[in-house]
Amino acid sequence: MHPTHKPRAIPPSRRRVTAAMVAEHAGVSTATVSLVANGKAIGRVSASNEAKVREAIRELGYVVDGIGSSLARGVSNTVIMVAPDISNPFFATVIAGVRFALGSEYQLLLSVTDAGQLPSADDTRKLLGLRPAGLLVDAPDPSFLEELSAPGPLVLLDAPEFGSDVPAVNLDVAQGARLLAEHLAETGHKKVAYLDGTTGTTTFEVRREAFLLASRELGMEVPECALAATTVNVALAAEEFSAVWPRWKKAGVTAVACATDTHAYGILQEARATGISIPGELAVAGFDDLPYSRTSAPGLTSVHLPGELLGRRAGEQLLRLMAGEELETQQVVLQSSLMVRGSTLEA
Amino acid sequence: MHPTHKPRAIPPSRRRVTAAMVAEHAGVSTATVSLVANGKAIGRVSASNEAKVREAIRELGYVVDGIGSSLARGVSNTVIMVAPDISNPFFATVIAGVRFALGSEYQLLLSVTDAGQLPSADDTRKLLGLRPAGLLVDAPDPSFLEELSAPGPLVLLDAPEFGSDVPAVNLDVAQGARLLAEHLAETGHKKVAYLDGTTGTTTFEVRREAFLLASRELGMEVPECALAATTVNVALAAEEFSAVWPRWKKAGVTAVACATDTHAYGILQEARATGISIPGELAVAGFDDLPYSRTSAPGLTSVHLPGELLGRRAGEQLLRLMAGEELETQQVVLQSSLMVRGSTLEA
DNA sequence: CTGAAAGCGCTTACAG
DNA sequence: CTGAAAGCGCTTACAG
Numbered sequence: 001m002h003p004t005h006k007p008r009a010i011p012p013s014r015r016r017v018t019a020a021m022v023a024e025h026a027g028v029s030t031a032t033v034s035l036v037a038n039g040k041a042i043g044r045v046s047a048s049n050e051a052k053v054r055e056a057i058r059e060l061g062y063v064v065d066g067i068g069s070s071l072a073r074g075v076s077n078t079v080i081m082v083a084p085d086i087s088n089p090f091f092a093t094v095i096a097g098v099r100f101a102l103g104s105e106y107q108l109l110l111s112v113t114d115a116g117q118l119p120s121a122d123d124t125r126k127l128l129g130l131r132p133a134g135l136l137v138d139a140p141d142p143s144f145l146e147e148l149s150a151p152g153p154l155v156l157l158d159a160p161e162f163g164s165d166v167p168a169v170n171l172d173v174a175q176g177a178r179l180l181a182e183h184l185a186e187t188g189h190k191k192v193a194y195l196d197g198t199t200g201t202t203t204f205e206v207r208r209e210a211f212l213l214a215s216r217e218l219g220m221e222v223p224e225c226a227l228a229a230t231t232v233n234v235a236l237a238a239e240e241f242s243a244v245w246p247r248w249k250k251a252g253v254t255a256v257a258c259a260t261d262t263h264a265y266g267i268l269q270e271a272r273a274t275g276i277s278i279p280g281e282l283a284v285a286g287f288d289d290l291p292y293s294r295t296s297a298p299g300l301t302s303v304h305l306p307g308e309l310l311g312r313r314a315g316e317q318l319l320r321l322m323a324g325e326e327l328e329t330q331q332v333v334l335q336s337s338l339m340v341r342g343s344t345l346e347a
Numbered sequence: 348m349h350p351t352h353k354p355r356a357i358p359p360s361r362r363r364v365t366a367a368m369v370a371e372h373a374g375v376s377t378a379t380v381s382l383v384a385n386g387k388a389i390g391r392v393s394a395s396n397e398a399k400v401r402e403a404i405r406e407l408g409y410v411v412d413g414i415g416s417s418l419a420r421g422v423s424n425t426v427i428m429v430a431p432d433i434s435n436p437f438f439a440t441v442i443a444g445v446r447f448a449l450g451s452e453y454q455l456l457l458s459v460t461d462a463g464q465l466p467s468a469d470d471t472r473k474l475l476g477l478r479p480a481g482l483l484v485d486a487p488d489p490s491f492l493e494e495l496s497a498p499g500p501l502v503l504l505d506a507p508e509f510g511s512d513v514p515a516v517n518l519d520v521a522q523g524a525r526l527l528a529e530h531l532a533e534t535g536h537k538k539v540a541y542l543d544g545t546t547g548t549t550t551f552e553v554r555r556e557a558f559l560l561a562s563r564e565l566g567m568e569v570p571e572c573a574l575a576a577t578t579v580n581v582a583l584a585a586e587e588f589s590a591v592w593p594r595w596k597k598a599g600v601t602a603v604a605c606a607t608d609t610h611a612y613g614i615l616q617e618a619r620a621t622g623i624s625i626p627g628e629l630a631v632a633g634f635d636d637l638p639y640s641r642t643s644a645p646g647l648t649s650v651h652l653p654g655e656l657l658g659r660r661a662g663e664q665l666l667r668l669m670a671g672e673e674l675e676t677q678q679v680v681l682q683s684s685l686m687v688r689g690s691t692l693e694a
Numbered sequence: 695c696t697g698a699a700a701g702c703g704c705t706t707a708c709a710g
Numbered sequence: 711c712t713g714a715a716a717g718c719g720c721t722t723a724c725a726g
Contacts (some may be wrong), residue, residue, distance in 0.1 A: 016703085018700095018702095018703060018704085019703065019704065020704095028712080028713085029712065029714075030704075030705090030713085031705080031706080031712075031713060031714085032712070033581070033704095033711090034704065034705055034706085035705090044711070044712090045712085046711055046712085049711080049712085063472045063473075063539075064703090064704075065476055065702090065703050065704065066473065066476030066477050066478070067414060067417045067476070067478050067702085067703070067704085068418055068702070068704035068705085068718090069476075069702085069703075069705075070718090071414045071702085071703075071704070071705095071718045071719065071720090072420050072703075072704040072706080072717075072718055073704080073705065073707040073716070073718080076477075080456070086433065086438075087436055087439030089434055092433050092434030093434075095433060095459055096719090099459070099461065104470075106472070107458075107473050108458070109427075109456040109457065110456065110457035110458075110459060111454075111455070111456060111460070112442055112446070112457060122451070123451075123454070125410045126410075126413065126424075127409065127454070128410070128427070129410055129413030129414070129416075130413050130414070131414050132421075164357070192458065233638075234638065234639060234642040234703050235641060235642075238642060240721040265639065265642070266642065267567075268563055269642050272644045273644055275528060291580075291581065292399060292581060292612070292639070294581075294582065295581040295582045295585060295616055296616070297616050297619045297620055310722095312695090345597065363719085365719060366719065366720065366721095367719080369715065375696080375697085376696065376697040376698075377697085377719090377720075377721090378697060378698085378721080378722080379695090379697080380720095381720065381721055381722085382721090384720095385721085391695070391696090392695070392696085393695055393696085396696085411720075412720065414718080414719070414720085415718070415719025415720035415721085416719075416720050416721075417702090417720085418701095418702045418703065418704090418718085418719075418720070418721090419701075419702055419720040419722080420702080420722090421702070430707080475713080516703090583720095621723095651715050
């Protein structure tokens with residue numbers, strides 16, 4: 001019966017500790033246990049019973065079972081955030097903001113999809129089957145939202161193309177684009193180019209159109225040949241730039257705006273490799289203000305988007321919705337700003 | 348009763364569609380509905396009943412409720428991955444691998460913590476309260492694991508310091524460190540430096556110790572002054588390098604290995620700014636082989652770690668565990684490789 | 695093959 | 711203040 005090998009510590013009974021066990025241990029009903037465990041004891045449970053229950057909870061190591069609780073209440077205490085692009089460093093700051101806003105009452109869970117992909121209808125249904133207390137969806141596309149029937153509390157992030165009927169927190173990238181155009185106009189540029197992203201994300205369209213519009217309004221010209229596009233990839237952007245630069249140069253382009261800093265890194269790199277002077281010969285700027293932009297050589301001028309704030313505001317809105325409150329503002333728009341660095345400004 | 352404003356499409360009854368509703372609609376019991384809905388009908392439900400149920404499911408838009416199902420079964424079909432560092436681009440590739448391995452049977456959910464932080468004991472308990480079918484924990488620290496009592500299927504990723512009693516998939520960073528040392532020795536370096544990370548992650552220790560050991564074995568010297576450390580941050584690494592470089596130079600150091608590519612970017616940047624020739628005057632290399640390393644100027648020599656494979660193998664192991672199978676190999680170790688680029692090799 | 699019933703663990707009126 | 715009981719939606723022996 002007692003084999004020779006070292007007796008190991010008896011594993012604490014694998015059995016899940018239930019409210020019923022706590023109730024028995026404390027000599028009360030499970031209703032009382034529930035009240036105490038959920039912090040609803042004030043004025044509903046006698047001090048002595050409360051103490052007994054707390055003691056029993058500690059002794060047995062009881063934790064309220066999320067599944068049972070969710071079933072009884074109709075919703076879980078989970079907030080699910082659907083995230084299409086986890087590889088973007090920008091996204092980490094958004095998450096940090098959401099976590100900050102949500103605090104510890106709700107459990108934040110991320111559902112990630114493959115880069116740039118949105119969750120399938122099937123995935124979405126499964127997520128809803130988890131009965132989240134709230135849903136946060138970053139950069140959704142319109143068709144995705146149609147599938148999301150009966151969603152309960154829902155806040156969209158970075159979803160500029162949606163109507164005002166669904167709560168959203170957006171970034172005013174158009175404003176940032178204008179700031180950038182103004183900066184280039186002020187520093188004397190007459191002909192500018194634009195290196196776009198090819199993923200068809202709405203924000204890319206907004207960035208481009210706002211920049212082109214503002215540029216023209218400010219009297220700068222965008223030569224026909226001066227529009228290019230690649231996926232969000234340093235190497236491909238470098239390649240594309242090396243292919244189009246001769247034409248741009250011939251057309252008199254002296255500045256280029258890029259849909260993302262990543263694109264801009266490609267240009268910086270290619271310029272360095274081939275001896276194009278930045279910003280002397282070509283001024284370069286991007287969007288996103290990624291961490292590396294502060295430290296590249298030259299530093300990259302970039303439209304800064306407040307990621308942490310985006311997450312925080314979205315979390316706050318969702319919190320209100322989950323509390324059953326009305327939103328005073330359905331649509332929150334956050335200002336962007338321009339970080340001017342060496343890539344557009346001679347030292 | 349019928350106000351003048353446009354009547355909108357009647358919202359599909361907000362009531363959740365339950366198995367009972369489907370059962371009634373199809374004229375069968377909920378047991379039959381459950382069998383069909385879960386694909387367990389073969390040989391247990393008559394073809395005609397199955398057809399009726401399927402039709403009812405479609406008509407009513409029934410989806411099995413995850414919460415009810417989880418409660419009845421004891422576990423959910425959710426796999427939770429605990430991720431301490433979502434801002435690392437490397438991590439996105441790991442996730443992709445996990446998703447690939449897991450397929451569509453399980454729902455992957457990420458629980459992220461603030462950069463470098465591990466989930467609190469409290470958070471962990473809440474996660475367990477979701478009754479995940481399996482748990483994946485990336486880069487845990489030992490104390491975290493102790494709290495994880497009765498975890499069910501669990502696979503660790505990148506957790507070199509754990510014993511062989513808990514299933515894990517690890518990266519052989521030590522091997523990569525040796526490859527790097529060999530490369531530097533072969534290219535003629537006699538004195539090398541190391542720029543470490545300060546977060547105290549185990550993998551950083553392994554990288555450093557393996558590199559230093561191999562370097563010495565290969566006859567290279569690591570001068571006392573040639574060890575520095577900063578957090579994982581380009582700007583801080585640049586600053587630190589600018590502070591220590593004079594001493595390193597005086598000591599005869601001609602090559603530096605960095606705990607991460609991010610550190611190395613800082614050195615590249617500072618070197619460019621101050622005119623230190625890379626690799627002529629100083630060869631530079633890092634770990635992680637981040638996307639930018641391929642395209643920096645010069646390209647950064649780096650120890651490549653197979654992130655996608657790491658995720659995939661971990662997912663596969665977890666799948667086996669969740670299926671109740673024994674693991675033939677508890678500990679999987681993945682080889683790293685050295686990507687040699689311009690930062691250590693004159694063109 | 696089929697359905698009634700028990701049970702998963704909890705919460706919340708409800709009656710006392 | 712307290713507890714018995716119903717109910718959340720499902721799954722799974724079990725008896726037929």
